[in-house]
Amino acid sequence: MPESDPETELIAAIEEWAPGLAGTLNAETPLFESGQLDSLGLLNLVTWIEDRIGVPVDVASLDPARQWSNVAAILHYIEQRKR
């Protein structure tokens, strides 16, 4: 992931999967509270984290509402697993 702006890159990716969030999404915007990101969006996110970032995701132990509640939480999740 480029050091320049991981948050911007992730936000752009999510806006592509969930066009309804375009223009309103920031690091604190809830992603799952009201179904903003659906199953396909979640699959895209899993794939993005694994393929783009290189961090494996164990879906069987995943709690998206808690661990990926917003962009900031996702970036925190990634950083924890890169260590």
Add this chain to the structure above:
Amino acid sequence: MKQGYAVRPYEPGDRAHVLELQQHLWSSDPALNEAYFSWKYEENPYASDVRIYLAFQGDQAVGMRGFFGSRWEAGVPREDVPLWLPDDLVIAPEHRNRGVFTAIMNAALEDLATYRSGFALNVGGAELTVLGQLSMGWKSIGSLDPVGLPSPRYRRLHRWRRRLDRTRFFWRLSNTRWLNVASRFDWLDRWASSETQSPGVIRVTRRPESEAMASLIQRLGHDGRIRHVRDVQYYAWRFGNPLREYRFLYAGGSELTGYLVLHRSRSNRDVSAPIHISDWEASSEEVAEGLLDAAIGGGRFPSIVAWSTALPAQATAALKSRGFLPLQRERTARGSYCGLVRSLDRALPPEQWTVAGRNLLDPGSWALRMLYSMVG
């Protein structure tokens, strides 16, 4: 909902819709699907009506999810546990990725909550289904720890198939019968009737000895973990699944000391599916291992699959010592072999999802066996 879809509960006139949709999932055989529908939803002893939710676009059914009847228990002394089990998700191909699944599940859980409070339990499922439910607030209760034993012969044949698949002219041969190893019970049936088998030690039948099996379960006792009730009524119904063919290995006489249930799929959509261990119980390690060795040695199957999550430690060790390996790590990591749970009361916080004093989100609260899901 997007694009004019409407979701409603099943009505008797919807039978044809269900059967048409299920040609995408159960099998392409209408008669087999009819039999499976009747067995699962109409003859089910734990359901007073058919709990299926269908999505329509106009008068065309484009998707469905079913909730089949079941009876669960937990605690010592035992308590009934109200659980709904979703299954049979089908979305017609041209209507996928349009929010139909989410709409069906939301409508279903809201409707179910009006009938009976409690929880919904999803055991296994395709990756997208698991992810979809996680995105809707379901919580994982952990992996089912699938393990598999491929025979050396199957491994060799599989390597030859893959080589043929990559050739320009001979790739068509990779699907010939002698390379496409289907799981059958031929060898086990021959073994069962052969003189080399010690009489009275392990016997094999095609039908369940429901009373003897239920009696064994009663004698073995219950540690209080959440599990499906296994009594005469359950066994008598459960193994009537038309999509499965079963073999029952028994140890002991009229009073069983153990049993092991194997199944293979009858669906033409599962031609190369392996043999599965649906259930396995024994009064001692020796009996358990004897049953397992009879299944492996007598059956000579291309591959066998089991879920090890609820098995006693010695049974898991027995599987490992006989060469069973963690199955399809990629699929397991994708959630295809995990359990998910969800409260029907949306306001109930996850830390309060308990039954009989057991936290539903603690994997140690569960004794999930393949038999309790329709995988078994």
